[in-house]
Amino acid sequence: MKPRMDKWDRWVCVICEYVYNPCVGDPTHGVESGTSFKDLPKNWVCPGCGADKEFARNVMNLILMTKHDGNADDINLTLDSRLIADIDLAILGKPAAEFDKYEQAIRKEYAHLPEDLYARERIRLLRDFLKRGIYQTIFFISRYDLKARENLERAIQRLRSKQ
Numbered sequence: 001m002k003p004r005m006d007k008w009d010r011w012v013c014v015i016c017e018y019v020y021n022p023c024v025g026d027p028t029h030g031v032e033s034g035t036s037f038k039d040l041p042k043n044w045v046c047p048g049c050g051a052d053k054e055f056a057r058n059v060m061n062l063i064l065m066t067k068h069d070g071n072a073d074d075i076n077l078t079l080d081s082r083l084i085a086d087i088d089l090a091i092l093g094k095p096a097a098e099f100d101k102y103e104q105a106i107r108k109e110y111a112h113l114p115e116d117l118y119a120r121e122r123i124r125l126l127r128d129f130l131k132r133g134i135y136q137t138i139f140f141i142s143r144y145d146l147k148a149r150e151n152l153e154r155a156i157q158r159l160r161s162k163q
């Protein structure tokens, strides 16, 4: 994932990866060099894909939400983005057999990691979910949260024996 602004204050479009460089400006839209990204006109659109700033920011937030690391821009979280994040985690609250199959599939994805290292990293991630809360919408919390916590606790116990 590219940062929204890099250390040179360049903006990277999350959709098409176009780079807005303030040193260059945007000649195609008559933006002079030296114009910082935040000073671009309101109606400015990305020369690469045509997305406006608001749209690009919303896409960025949706992508951050599915990373579940708590870095999404809280102020702009819409119900849609919270739902998308919850749907992405629905599997955690499914019946035990289904969840266990999912856990096995994840382990296969990381087959290159030794057992103890995998167990440690996975436990850290699952504990983090338990601590921060798994779901964000009432719909998912009321239907999936209890089962998800059960599943995660069970997975943690199982992983512990492999550390």
Ligand SMILES: [Zn+2]
Residues within 6 Å of the ligand: 013, 014, 015, 016, 017, 018, 046, 047, 048, 049, 050, 051
């Ligand atoms: Zn773009």
